[in-house]
Amino acid sequence: MLKKLLIPCVGIVALAVLSGTALAGVPCSGTSTVVITENSASCTNGAGICPKGDLYKITVEATVLDCYGTALAGKSVTLSPASAGFLFNQADSARVLVSNALGKVSQEYKAFGGCGNLAFRAVVDGVTLGPSATVYISSLDPATGSPLVCDALDFSAFGQRYLTNYPCLDYDCSGSVDAIDFSAFGQHYLHYYGMP
Numbered sequence: 140m141l142k143k144l145l146i147p148c149v150g151i152v153a154l155a156v157l158s159g160t161a162l163a164g165v166p167c168s169g170t171s172t173v174v175i176t177e178n179s180a181s182c183t184n185g186a187g188i189c190p191k192g193d194l195y196k197i198t199v200e201a202t203v204l205d206c207y208g209t210a211l212a213g214k215s216v217t218l219s220p221a222s223a224g225f226l227f228n229q230a231d232s233a234r235v236l237v238s239n240a241l242g243k244v245s246q247e248y249k250a251f252g253g254c255g256n257l258a259f260r261a262v263v264d265g266v267t268l269g270p271s272a273t274v275y276i277s278s279l280d281p282a283t284g285s286p287l288v289c290d291a292l293d294f295s296a297f298g299q300r301y302l303t304n305y306p307c308l309d310y311d312c313s314g315s316v317d318a319i320d321f322s323a324f325g326q327h328y329l330h331y332y333g334m335p
């Protein structure tokens with residue numbers, strides 16, 4: 140009995156997919172993209188982030204297409220970080236944007252905490268797009284115990300890693316945590332999210 144019911148159902152779905160009518164206008168994870176670009180002055184693989192937002196930044200862009208490559212305009216797109224080890228403020232944790240005529244949304248992020256490999260994803264009409272490829276983030280706020288502020292806990296973390304190659308604290312991507320990084324740390328010490 141079940142088999143008799145299932146076979147016609149599968150046939151109808153297959154016909155709808157083959158005809159293309161079922162999926163046109165629906166966001167498609169196979170064709171849509173989520174991309175992070177870095178805006179870093181001195182690093183080709185890394186972007187130092189200060190919780191105040193006054194060092195480097197990243198830009199996340201999602202392009203929403205259906206499975207036929209048609210751009211979907213006017214879609215509500217929720218961008219979210221897709222990696223552990225980071226802390227974003229509430230708005231940036233799930234930022235809702237509306238896609239333009241090219242199906243694109245774009246958002247800058249420059250004030251957050253944590254470090255490591257960071258990816259983003261997008262959700263549109265219940266369809267998850269991405270995650271993006273990861274970019275490596277170094278940070279003035281590496282200690283998770285004091286989120287969104289560069290304070291004594293971060294200084295302690297810095298001291299323990301000084302003269303190592305720990306990438307979280309290598310703000311200029313020189314390959315070592317050295318005096319240049321210490322100078323940068325000092326310039327951003329006690330910076331916090333929302334600081335004027």
Ligand SMILES: [Ca+2]
Nearest residue numbers: 309313315320
């Ligand atoms: Ca360095």
